[in-house]
Amino acid sequence: MRKTIKAAALLGVAALTLAACSSGSGGSTSSPSAGGGSTAPSPTETGPVTLTMHWWGDQEAPGAKKWLDAAITAYQTAHPNITIKETLETTDGLIPNFEAAAAAKTPLDIQYFWGGIYAQQPYWKGNTAAISDLLPADELAHYTNAKMEDSYQGKIVSAPWYVNPSFPVLVNKDLLSKNGLTVPMTWADFLKTCDTLSAKGIPTIAGGVKDGWFGGWLYSILGAQSVTSQKQVLDAVVGNAKFTDPALGDWWMRLEESQKHKCWNADINSQELYQAQQMFVDQKAAMTVTAGPDAPNFAKKAGGPDKIEVMAMPAWSNGPLAGKIASSSQTLGIPSWSEHKAEAADFIKFLHTPEQLQAWYDMTGSLPADDRFNLSQVTDPIKKSLFAGGTDNVPYMENFIPAQLDSDAVFKNVQLVLKGTETGAAAAADMQAQMERLRTTDRELVTNFTNWASGQ
Template identity: 60%
Template sequence: MRKGFTMKSKKLFGVGAVVLALLLAGCASSKSDSASSTVKDFPTEDVAMNISWWGDQEAPGAKKWLNDTMALYTKAHPNITFTEVLQTTEGLMPAFAAAAAAKAGPDIQYFWGGIYAQQPGWDGNIVPISDYLSAEELSHYTNAQVEEGFQGKIWTAPWYVNPSFPLLVRKDILAANKLTTPKTWDELLKVCDVLSAKKITTIAGGVKDGWFGAWIYSMLGAQSISSQKEVISAVVGDTKFTDPNMAGWWTALADSKKHKCWNDDINSLELYQAQQRFVEGKAAMTITAGPDAPNFVKKAGGDDVAEIVAIPAWSDGPFAGKMGTSSQTLGVTSWSKYPQVAADFIAFGHTTERLNAWFADTGSLPADDRFDLTQVTSASTAALFAAALDGAPYLENFIPAQLDTDAIFKNVQLILKGTITPEQAAADTEATMEKIRKSDRKVVDNFTAWSK
């Protein structure tokens, strides 16, 4: 596998061989080359399909939905049976790396959007979903063209939308301190000043494992660009990550550190560890995965106590004050013997009944514009969905994974420790990207082709 599809953390590689055994044990698909773009007749022989996936972690209830969907599909097609392996967050990509190396394993594979769906296509490990589903069908799948489109093809099928990422606000804590939900960056910094003076955490977070740093980059970095193509331009070297539109967000982040917006132990906690403090009323705000945000509001006490908003605007760019939008996706592996069955199953998940069931089971937004939004009754959930459908590009999905791990993760941690300046963070990001360009020319070629 090429460096561009490195793991979100280098430690992730170690579990790949273990997880491959689980994949192969549950999979009856034989090794084969990718099918042609002409859909074959639906098979009449017994077919065993395997799904390797992630998502119940951020959209609780997804496992129930998937099990029900597999059972319903088998009821309609008795010769088709399924097994599924729910991967851990750290195991998802190593498992696929091991399967791709063996050219055996899942027929259907879960991918985050953008580069995490593009790179396996560039590497020949998945076939375009657009070879098996019609353009009309795919036109309904949220973010399919923006994140998964490549030179007229669409690699993977969006499954559900991940609003990226909402700021959860406890109105009760703010009101008790004579504050209101901030709308601008300056207002947020003033809230931080007031609460920190009273030893109250404004925003609870954790960057020990790096992931939250990428969230912060995407939320703040998008505010000073007008298109994701500006990010790709910096990736290929036409512009630089030290340019004002690429680097300004580092200053905003440093200002949040200066005004004590974060919990003091943010560098000692992992991504999800600090969020419980919001539920317990020990922090006024937190940031979480969009699909799980409505559940956090419920745990905190409901819409009367908490609300879901976009991170306040520090810039006047077209995406300032907007939430990012990304779709988590399902793809068909290049070694699957039955790609047409895999694609048909994915499309079955987009039928009206299954779209409604997804919302009922998870409370999150299916990635399909045919979903009836009138069934959403919670004000905070409705606002979240509306923000996601009119959102900003999720920047982490438009940079090489290695840049994420080697520059974004690290420099966010260092800014929040107060050990480097915004200028140093931007310079290191540019230097890291230059090293990646020199070590793997295909990064430039692939990203250039993607931008067209």
């Protein structure tokens, strides 16, 4: 009987949650402008104001929490009537928790979004206000990648916070030289490295795809190599090109090659992204891919600049983006139902003051998303190499496909190809099939992506 009650309770809770969401979404409109219909920032209120902020990022930019706590204290000192409450989200919880908050209209004033599609989709659904309606254009002009990733029909939908050079490959030069190898710069060299090291039982490159996210990284660092711009990817999304076209689909064959040459750790499917990277720190793998903001710390843990080299994924194509580290900015957005939009925008602007930009760099070692940051002070070769990529305007392709395509096609097929149970060609075909299906299930997708592509 307990089980029946439990089952009934589960259904009840699911029904309640979906009902809550339905009432929330029912009131929303398909017009993106609904979210951006806010007025220009008004003077800061004088009465007591509590801002609620949900964010993510401490795991890819260690020190971010310490910095944010200090920034909040400084802001509250300057604005005694304002209190800021912050909650650090998990990776898996970031999007679902925002969706739930949007459905229930839970008090929320500042929300963290990954750049590109992750910042666009909430705006398209009317769940965020355009930041360009709240901050002046001359301020936003300084925010790195705002135009490339976060603009939609002339508006900037979310404010870049810090840059995520996406994604650097870290190479253990010592381990390679001990095995008579040098740093592979081309795909052919990379596969030869794999052959040599796998014969000795050493994985060339460590990764974990159990939680899916690394699949998206691989799509970007391999898939971007043969396209000319993000517009080409957006065209495939709306149906003007196909993900099976050589420029958009050949990267799956390269992934299959890497599996056949035993480049990866054998347990890649049962390891999580961050879990597997530890193999590199432990000198058990020659290479790994890591989050850009964390790369300097990570390289330091693995031996520092003398031992570790930071580079782009070895090039397999002659495309203009091959051999380059892409740039993406993680952002802060303002929910459309926030009652304190002007105050929230003012706090975001405060985070871009010279003192805060400097403090961010000092505490995290990563690059703030603002061209007013003084880059000349950076002398560390690893950071210089990363920051050069971070300011190069190379698009990060995962941010230009629908998030659902990422999880339903990229995450899934990367797991299968790396396990050796699916070919690259089948994976490309499945990605195209998923995209075609998505155009019918998400009935606003083509319009939204067409509008987005028109501004690129």
